[in-house]
Amino acid sequence: MTSATTHPVHTGPHLPGVALLMGLGARAERSAGPVPTGFVPFVFQGVAMLRKLTRTDNLIQQFDTVLRTLVPHAAQPSRPSPAVKARDGDMDDAERRHAEGLMRINHTGEVCAQALYQGQGLTAKLPDTREQMEHAAQEEIDHLAWCDERLKELGGRTSYLNPLFYAASFGLGATAGAVGDRLSLGFVAATEEQVGRHLDAHLKALPAGDRRSRAVLEQMREDEAHHERWALEAGGTRFPAPVKLGMKLMSKVMTQSVYRI
Structure with missing residues (x-):
């Protein structure tokens, strides 16, 4: 999986998945600025990161x-x-x-x-x-x-x-x-x-x-x-x-x- 990270956002391992997905973009933006075009937020071991969009x-x-x-x-x-x-x-x-x-x-x-x-x-x-x-x-x-x-x-x-x-x-x-x-x-x-x-x-x-x-x-x-x-x-x-x-x-x-x- 190709990935690019910018200032990981620690969300905690017990945050419910739905709430995490809803709040991820806002958390990432507050922490690291707007999400660049062509990237999507994702979670790895409780940390929010950015992954380059594939075809x-x-x-x-x-x-x-x-x-x-x-x-x-x-x-x-x-x-x-x-x-x-x-x-x-x-x-x-x-x-x-x-x-x-x-x-x-x-x-x-x-x-x-x-x-x-x-x-x-x-x-x-x-x-x-x-x-x-x-x-x-x-x-x-x-x-x-x-x-x-x-x-x-x-x-x-x-x-x-x-x-x-x-x-x-x-x-x-x-x-x-x-x-x-x-x-x-x-x-x-x-x-x-x-x-x-x-x-x-x-x-x-x-x-x-x-x-x-x-x-x-x-x-x-x-x-x-x-x-x-x-x-x-x-x-x-x-x-x-x-x-x-x-x-x-x-x-x-x-x-x-x-x-x-």
Whole structure:
């Protein structure tokens, strides 16, 4: 087993396994700084260490992320939903169904974003770019979980087409990352710009009484704008108008199909 250690963390031999696994990352970070990308904490004789991830580890990690993305209610957010601070007003059945359709579109959009970041993170060449992709992907997991939770509150479900859109987005992301980081970052910026426009439109289209969905979308809009700025500031290529038009047409196919399916 190939391993690398940084400031071992003594946890004691009697600490329960589950509690140890839950607290290991935080303990290691307090003691030795953040866990480097490409390493994973493990325990040897009561001491927390770092082991370099193998190809098998990465495959398992990717598969776990796929499941958390596609299985309903499996994604766990790192931040509480913005909806917890909002209370809905009155909505009739038609308004509730419309809100459900809009949030299903937003959920599928986050599935696509998660797949895009995963594909790009897999093939990105620069470590800094890869780390930023992973951080952005975690924020997209938050969005995914928030939309999933809101759909459940509205009595709705996620789209049956999610696996198809996930596969297509993952392939696009991996291809962009393999070509080069500037193109990959440019693709992120163009995608986030498109997502931002969708969110703006949905904020206007939501029923007035759907304040909980509105709170979620407003926070998502702020995060997506940050992702777009980061991608451009990191050296991403600005895509020409014809490319953005093509992306817009592809996005339209997704939104029209997912609203009901």
